[in-house]
Amino acid sequence: xxxxxxxxxxxxxxxxxxxxxxxxxxxxxxxxxxxxxxxxxxxxxxxxxxxxxxxxxxxxxxxxxxxxxxxxxxxxxxxxxxxxxxxxxxxxxxxxxxxxxxxxxxxxxxxxxxxxxxxxxxxxxxxxxxxxxxxxxxxxxxxxxxxxxxxxxxxxxxxxxxxxxxxxxxxxxxx
Numbered sequence: 001x002x003x004x005x006x007x008x009x010x011x012x013x014x015x016x017x018x019x020x021x022x023x024x025x026x027x028x029x030x031x032x033x034x035x036x037x038x039x040x041x042x043x044x045x046x047x048x049x050x051x052x053x054x055x056x057x058x059x060x061x062x063x064x065x066x067x068x069x070x071x072x073x074x075x076x077x078x079x080x081x082x083x084x085x086x087x088x089x090x091x092x093x094x095x096x097x098x099x100x101x102x103x104x105x106x107x108x109x110x111x112x113x114x115x116x117x118x119x120x121x122x123x124x125x126x127x128x129x130x131x132x133x134x135x136x137x138x139x140x141x142x143x144x145x146x147x148x149x150x151x152x153x154x155x156x157x158x159x160x161x162x163x164x165x166x167x168x169x170x171x172x173x174x175x
Contacts, residue, residue, distance in 0.1 A: 036074040042172020044068055044086065044152060051164040062092040064099060068170065072108060080108035082118055100126035106134075114138035118150075127159030134170075145175040 044066040049056045058064055070084035083105045090099035106120030118134040132154045140147040150170040157163050 032077065034074060034076050036080075038072045038074070038174050040068070040070050040072070040148075040172050040174035042068045042148075042150075042170050044150075044168055044170040046154075046166055046168045049154075049164050049166040051162040053162055062090055064088055064090045066102070068104075068172065070104070072174070074108070078110050080110075082106050082108050082120070084120070100124045100128075104132065106132075114141075122154060122156065124156070128156045128161065129158050130154065130156040138174075145173050147171070147173055 046058050046064055046066070048058070066086040066088045068084050068086040070082055072080055072082045074080035084102075086102040086104060088099045088102065089096055101124070103123045104120045106118050109117045109119075111117055114137055116136040116138075118132075118136060120132040120134060122128075122130045122132050132152050134150050134152045136148055136150040138146045138148050148171065150172075152166075152168040152170055154166045154168065155164070156166075
């Protein structure tokens with residue numbers, strides 16, 4: 001008889017513990033801790049560049065593609081720092097080569113709804129420099145990664161070339 005009472009109490013204790021833990025954990029959302037670090041890789045396609053020398057479109061006489069590799073360090077949910085390195089490869093009918101490498105540090109501002117603004121400084125090994133405002137949008141959120149698209153708008157100066165403004169398209173994965 002006493003064994004039955006102990007088994008009953010033990011069963012009630014186990015079931016109660018499970019119910020309490022399930023209801024307690026199901027209502028809690030994970031708390032983000034900061035600083036938060038995320039890396040990413042992607043592909044960037046310059047689409048068009050405007051300068052006083054005229055309009056240059058990618059895919060016409062040559063094809064240029066960049067492969068950004070970066071790290072984001074979020075100070076809190078709203079603001080962070082990003083550093084990116086982008087080697088650019090240019091292909092023509094004569095062959096292909098690394099055209100230049102871009103060092104791209106900047107500030108990140110979360111805009112909500114998956115949008116982020118990146119204000120980046122730009123330093124190219126070709127001798128050009130400038131700014132690149134970027135609007136970024138997470139399009140698919142996974143447990144351990146996010147897929148994103150971005151609209152970079154590079155403004156460049158220097159190297160005895162006219163100032164230029166461009167429009168590009170970037171996509172990638174952050175993890």
